[in-house]
Ligand SMILES: *[C@@H]1O[C@H](CO)[C@@H](O)[C@H](O)[C@H]1NC(C)=O
Ligand SMILES: *[C@@H]1O[C@H](CO)[C@@H](O)[C@H](O)[C@H]1NC(C)=O
Ligand SMILES: *[C@@H]1O[C@H](CO)[C@@H](O)[C@H](O)[C@H]1NC(C)=O
Ligand SMILES: *[C@@H]1O[C@H](CO)[C@@H](O)[C@H](O)[C@H]1NC(C)=O
Ligand SMILES: *[C@@H]1O[C@H](CO)[C@@H](O)[C@H](O)[C@H]1NC(C)=O
């Protein structure tokens with residue numbers, strides 16, 4: 307039997323079992339989201355806190371757990387959280403984007419319920435509304451391997467979350483006003499590590515401690531708005547073990563380029579002189595380099611960290627080479643992020659190629675960012691709800707962009723951008739970046755194979771250079787200036803899924819689209835019904851819910 311078909315059959319058997327959601331443990335969280343004054347760079351400013359915390363609390367889970375988060379919105383603005391990198395199999399209802407659900411109105415609460423099905427790895431969550439992420443509201447989200455599934459390295463002594471990101475001292479409302487009036491948010495003021503930047507005057511408390519001789523896992527994610535960051539630890543090489551849900555070949559790096567939205571897990575052994583060390587995150591590809599620092603302390607530390615900070619690499623060719631060194635560990639037996647036969651992805655025929663070119667331009671005098679000439683705008687009614695209630699034609703048109711960019715990108719059309727994709731098609735997406743700044747894209751609901759990044763423009767001949775064997779399966783990819791990137795995936799997760807630039811300004815000003823992936827059967831086997839507690843808004847507010855999908 308053909309291997310692909312065989313694996314597809316396994317998938318069908320697996321999905322029937324997995325609709326029994328009750329068998330997996332439940333984790334409950336109650337979040338009170340409020341404003342509060344924070345001063346991470348010494349300047350008091352309005353932050354977004356979760357249960358009084360900035361950054362927000364870590365969610366520690368295990369594969370297949372039922373995670374319930376009851377979010378009380380005590381801000382004065384609508385709020386949504388997105389669980390970045392969670393695939394939400396059959397369940398785009400829980401994705402937390404404005405195209406899939408109504409924001410939680412001020413003073414109200416809403417309970418998310420999602421399962422990291424067959425997932426492992428290091429992720430984070432963040433508020434996806436407005437540019438709330440500029441004020442906080444983000445936190446780590448980890449998915450541990452289920453007990454029966456072996457992990458390709460020994461249990462670390464402890465497991466630490468390191469959220470790095472550029473930071474603005476202006477409030478999120480000020481930054482939003484800039485964008486709404488057609489301006490850019492400009493450059494950040496600094497870089498934070500877990501909401502702090504070490505002063506280096508001897509008064510800093512350590513962010514983490516390590517026992518001599520022991521090995522620790524650090525989960526590093528770039529939660530910032532704009533800048534790629536280089537991350538390194540004085541005197542301590544890092545062994546890369548996991549990237550956005552995939553066990554990698556375990557190469558050792560002195561530093562890692564972490565682009566906006568990207569996450570890496572590394573192992574670090576405390577085998578140096580017993581003292582303090584700095585971990586450093588500094589901006590890449592910027593004229594002025596901003597640096598954030600944090601302290602790691604050996605439990606038997608005999609002295610402060612050296613003020614000599616290891617240098618970051620220069621230029622993006624280094625970064626591209628590092629990307630090329632990332633490989634998937636094909637022999638690690640673990641939860642596959644996308645196990646449905648697509649891991650022999652090099653043998654599957656491409657059924658469709660979508661080439662997306664980003665552009666920045668003015669529309670009605672205001673700065674907008676676009677994909678293939680269309681700058682996405684969110685309306686009052688989430689796209690998914692409009693589609694589910696049979697009212698799509700009142701809210702958006704499918705396929706207003708085509709699979710190839712228009713010859714001129716000078717004109718920008720502002721409209722909801724929804725691309726219709728055939729369920730289970732294997733599709734190649736090319737991102738071409740003609741701009742001078744770096745891009746970072748994310749696709750919700752899926753892991754894809756990041757098969758190539760190259761300078762210049764893409765042509766079909768470039769497929770010869772793809773990594774068709776062990777490209778890492780992940781959910782983000784960077785595109786260097788005047789370069790392209792290629793990804794491949796099977797669209798086997800029914801729902802409405804957001805593809806976006808993770809560069810916050812670009813996303814907010816339209817550089818995103820949604821893939822509508824519908825299974826012809828409209829069956830519970832392929833997609834869950836609208837949740838009981840679903841908030842309704844826009845033109846579906848007050849309407850009776852449509853007939854549920856047919857049973858599996
Ligand atoms: C949330 O926090 C605010 C401010 O501390 C408090 O007034 C409110 O009662 C809290 N709400 C819940 C549901 O805990
Ligand atoms: C996180 O979860 C794992 C497994 O579910 C557990 O072993 C570990 O102790 C937890 N860690 C924390 C800090 O709660
Ligand atoms: C709001 O919180 C209450 C009390 O904790 C809970 O019973 C209710 O289900 C929540 N509402 C939603 C829409 O999740
Ligand atoms: C891949 O995983 C296997 C199985 O756990 C492990 O033995 C091997 O060392 C890993 N390979 C690399 C290159 O990291
Ligand atoms: C892929 O396409 C080639 C050439 O058209 C064909 O020979 C092959 O059978 C196809 N493979 C699959 C798995 O469909």
Ligand SMILES: *[C@@H]1O[C@H](CO)[C@@H](O)[C@H](O)[C@H]1NC(C)=O
Nearest residue numbers: 704705726727728729824826
């Ligand atoms: C989307 O594509 C499918 C499969 O090609 C097709 O059956 C369907 O009519 C399309 N839907 C729209 C709204 O274009």
